[in-house]
Amino acid sequence: MDSSFNHEASLFDSQPVKSDIPIEDGSLCLWHPLLPPEQADMLFTQLTKTLQWQQDSMAIAGKQVLIPRLQAWYGDAGSQYSYSGIALEPLPWTAELLTIKNTLEAITQQPFNSVLANYYRDGNDSVAWHQDNEPELGHNPVIASLSLGETRQFQLRHLNGNYPTVKLNLPHNALLLMSGSTQQYWLHQIPKTKKVVGPRINLTFRFIKH
Numbered sequence: 001m002d003s004s005f006n007h008e009a010s011l012f013d014s015q016p017v018k019s020d021i022p023i024e025d026g027s028l029c030l031w032h033p034l035l036p037p038e039q040a041d042m043l044f045t046q047l048t049k050t051l052q053w054q055q056d057s058m059a060i061a062g063k064q065v066l067i068p069r070l071q072a073w074y075g076d077a078g079s080q081y082s083y084s085g086i087a088l089e090p091l092p093w094t095a096e097l098l099t100i101k102n103t104l105e106a107i108t109q110q111p112f113n114s115v116l117a118n119y120y121r122d123g124n125d126s127v128a129w130h131q132d133n134e135p136e137l138g139h140n141p142v143i144a145s146l147s148l149g150e151t152r153q154f155q156l157r158h159l160n161g162n163y164p165t166v167k168l169n170l171p172h173n174a175l176l177l178m179s180g181s182t183q184q185y186w187l188h189q190i191p192k193t194k195k196v197v198g199p200r201i202n203l204t205f206r207f208i209k210h
C-alpha cells in the first residue's frame with residue numbers, strides 16, 4: 001500500500017473552492033478542484049487498478065441485461081443495499097476509500113458508511129435516469145459524488161417537467177453534494193456520448209440506515 005495514505009490523513013491542505021448550484025426543490029453544491037492535483041491523479045490510477053470492478057446485470061422486462069458500466073460496492077459491514085431487488089453486502093473499505101471517506105466527511109460535515117463506485121469505460125457507458133431514493137437511504141439522503149478521470153456531463157431533470165434540465169460537466173477532481181429534497185424531486189443521469197472519451201470513475205458516498 002502507498003505510504004502516503006493513512007486513515008487519519010486528510011487529503012487536502014487548504015479549503016477547496018465551493019460553489020452552490022441553485023435549483024428548485026433541492027440542494028447542489030460543487031467543490032472543484034477538491035484535492036491537490038497529484039493526489040487526485042494518483043487516486044484515479046490506484047482505484048482503477050485496485051477496486052473489484054464488475055459488470056452487474058439487472059432484470060429488464062424479464063431478461064437479464066448487463067448494465068453499461070462497471071461497479072463496486074464498499075462500506076461498513078452491515079450497510080446492506082438493495083439494488084434492483086438484489087441485496088448487496090459491501091466489500092470492506094480499502095485504505096484509499098477510507099481516506100477519501102474521511103476527507104469528504106470533513107469537507108461536507110456529513111457522515112457516510114458506504115460507497116457505490118462506478119467505472120465508465122468510454123462514451124458508451126452511462127447511467128440511466130434515476131433517483132437515489134431507496135428506503136435504506138432514509139428521507140432526504142445526502143450523497144457525495146467524487147469524479148475522477150474523464151469529464152462527463154451530469155444531468156438533472158425535475159419530476160414535474162416544469163424546469164429546464166440542469167446540465168453540469170463533472171471534471172476530474174470535482175465533488176458534487178446532492179442534499180435536501182434533491183432525490184425526492186429530481187432524476188439524474190450520465191448520458192452516453194458520441195465523443196471519444198477516456199475512462200471515468202465516480203464514487204457516490206452514502207449513509208445507509210440500518
Ligand SMILES: O=C(O)CCC(=O)C(=O)O
Nearest residue numbers: 116118127132190202204
Ligand atoms: O457517475 C455519476 O456521476 C453518477 C452516478 C450515480 O448517479 C449513482 O451511482 O447513483
Ligand SMILES: [Fe+2]
Nearest residue numbers: 130131132188
Ligand atoms: Fe445516482
